Amino acid sequence: MKQKLSKYISRYVDFNTQELDLFFNSLEVKKYKKKEYLVQEGKVCKYKYFIIDGLTRTYNIDQKGNEKIIQFGIENWWVTNIESFKNNSKSNHYIQALEDTTTLRIKKEELDMLYQKINKLERLFRLITENWLIAIQRRNEFYLKLTSKERYEMFVKAFPNFIQRVPQYMIASYLEITPEYLSALRAN
Amino acid sequence: MKQKLSKYISRYVDFNTQELDLFFNSLEVKKYKKKEYLVQEGKVCKYKYFIIDGLTRTYNIDQKGNEKIIQFGIENWWVTNIESFKNNSKSNHYIQALEDTTTLRIKKEELDMLYQKINKLERLFRLITENWLIAIQRRNEFYLKLTSKERYEMFVKAFPNFIQRVPQYMIASYLEITPEYLSALRAN
DNA sequence: CGAAAATTTGACATGACTCAACTGGAGTGG
């Protein structure tokens, strides 16, 4: 896992052995079984989770009781409710494991301390956050200009493997389509 | 302006006089007249712009030739096309002044150098980027659960002054509504 | 095997868009 983390970090910054050790030792290995929750609505999201292996979804529930999936999390991604994590406020999202999932997680207080000790950590998370922002912006632009059908087609093309791993109604939710309508689209 | 910048920065980190000077001196004062472009589509967005005063819009143009407004920029906000800025890629957005606007802008190369010299700068922009991300996420959630009418009502309530400063068709675009439909909504 | 969950199907409803025409105000130039 250290190996994996190290490789990931090296995409962004150069950590020396000492820095890597310090960071790695601040992370806790935490495994979640399928359907378990990393974060629940109404509770504070105390951790950032680095996914070593597995699959998560981040979602919330609207007035009518429908789940809205905001994001899937896979290998080599960080997941967290950043607003809750940052402000110690109650999360309005759930984060749930869709498969047995192994994470390295770090507590907010721990991370805040580490920022002092490892200077490059600021840079690492600045860059990660920037990339995250870019990803969201791109997604927004796609959604703005594509029809439901186009979104689905694009998704299938971009992530063919996801179709196997995730039930269709969740993909519908992620694509902002009702499951019935997605079904109709697929039938052509 | 230095005063204003200093006050803004202090919301995030403590810069000493020297650091503030160094940062401030790397910024260039640049004014734009109403309707002038800070960034044009197809060109690289070379700067981050800190708005001292005025108003900008960030938008792109879809296949049908319609403008889609992504963001308004006001006093004390940074605007840039982060993807283009980061990767030196061509911008797919325009950024335009809607009023006479004064900015402090910094070039990418300059900023990259400064990150080495002022360590806290990494932290400053990490925090700013995080907040930006949170803002986008919140917006996305609102848009997901509200009807066009509700979005408009919420916008009017949240930013009553904007209604004066920005033509209605731009607000419609920002809210992802056609101008005709917004007009009909207003008529009740 | 049987119950619960996921997917499909179909009838119907509707929010929002398109297009085209009209109105009114603001600016411009002669």
Next chain:
DNA sequence: CCACTCCAGTTGAGTCATGTCAAATTTTCG
């Protein structure tokens, strides 16, 4: 300072993509 143009905003008719609801069918999995 009037006449003319241009642009923003409005109105209305017709349409379409997508949603809702309810029931039937299929799949999953204990």
